[in-house]
Amino acid sequence: MDLSSLGFFNTLRFDRKNRQFAVIGLGRFGRAVCSTLHSQGYDVLAIDSDEGRVSQALNDRIVAHARAIDSTQPSALAEAGIFEQDTVIVAIGNYIQESIITTLNVKEGGVTHVVAKASSEIHVTLLKKVGADHVIFPEHDAGCSLARSLTKPGILERFELDPDSSIVEVITPEEFDGKTIAELQLRSRYGVNLVAFSKDKKFVVNPDPTTPLRKGTAIVVIGANKDIDRLPI
Structure with a gap:
């Protein structure tokens, strides 16, 4: 997945003094984010509820650290160190309830910059309501890009x-x-x-x-x- 074509990295704050990123959700999109950030020298902490995905990310060396936890539980996020990160990317786009609860937890935990992935227009609105600083809609963006390339x-x-x-x-x-x-x-x-x-x-x-x-x-x-x-x- 080519994240640059989606304009995704426009939403991130690349301050060399603040190199810590966390990615919540290790699906295709989350893995692509982890891999790209890690290859550029940033410290990436990844979490997912699926232990298999966590193990795979570590084996593939696309993250510095990864843990299998339930992101809808604030105490688990705190224990994993999510609230200490400079930027958190919530990449649980296909599970709307988990995505919204996780985004709310991260914002209430004190993270100043939260980027969340949406899977629909309604999802975009809800993520903004619970405090996401930036919301991206990759499928929509990719569709617009394809239409422009054809015309x-x-x-x-x-x-x-x-x-x-x-x-x-x-x-x-x-x-x-x-x-x-x-x-x-x-x-x-x-x-x-x-x-x-x-x-x-x-x-x-x-x-x-x-x-x-x-x-x-x-x-x-x-x-x-x-x-x-x-x-x-």
Whole structure:
């Protein structure tokens, strides 16, 4: 599972002074979170009610520590050290009651930053009601991403800054071929800014406005999604 494509890591606070993360729930999503954080050098504590999943996570070395406990019990969370973590990710998306109770327990336990995974729009609302600082809905986000890729095949990569704005890598359209960045007037015509273009398998950042663009190469632009959608790609 590619978490970066879902914009998931926008919700996390990557402060090198605060390297402690806990993940509650070791399904596909929770394992992907653990593996990615652990590979980046962060200290990850994982818990799940299934001892088999806990053992597998330890054997696969995707976490520093893991315990099999019931996350709906505040005393078990406290004993496991969950309340001492900088950020807790509640990844129990498919079990709504457990997800909501766990999120409430973690917030009431004093964790300042809680990210929770939802499986429906109603689930999103309930998680916010019990105090989740950020709620993600991976299936919805993945569906939106797929729809955009089908309707805008010229977009190679998209990094969402927030729900309304993105940085995208796109194939230079035929309409831009041979024209300089200044001539294209992307900001005034489309409301986007060009921040880089590809050349010799590398990207030139903050390019000279007199640089001509070539069809088939890649450019990177930043702007509101509604403006990006107006590009002829």
